[in-house]
Amino acid sequence: xxxxxxxxxxxxxxxxxxxxxxxxxxxxxxxxxxxxxxxxxxxxxxxxxxxxxxxxxxxxxxxxxxxx
Numbered sequence: 001x002x003x004x005x006x007x008x009x010x011x012x013x014x015x016x017x018x019x020x021x022x023x024x025x026x027x028x029x030x031x032x033x034x035x036x037x038x039x040x041x042x043x044x045x046x047x048x049x050x051x052x053x054x055x056x057x058x059x060x061x062x063x064x065x066x067x068x
Contacts, residue, residue: 012053
C-alpha cells in the first residue's frame with residue numbers, strides 16, 4: 001500500500017515529466033502557426049510551474065523517507 005507522500009511523489013514525477021516534454025516540444029516547434037512570443041510565454045509558465053513542483057517533489061520525497 002502506498003503512503004500519501006509516496007503517491008504525491010509519483011504524481012509530481014509524472015507532472016514534471018510532462019512539463020519537461022512540453023517545454024522541449026515548444027523549444028523545437030518551428031510551426032508557422034505558433035508565434036515565437038507564444039512559445040517563450042508558454043516556456044516561462046512551464047518553468048515557473050516546474051520550479052514550484054520541484055519544491056513539492058523534494059518535500060514529498062523527504063516526507064516519504066521519514067515515513068519509511
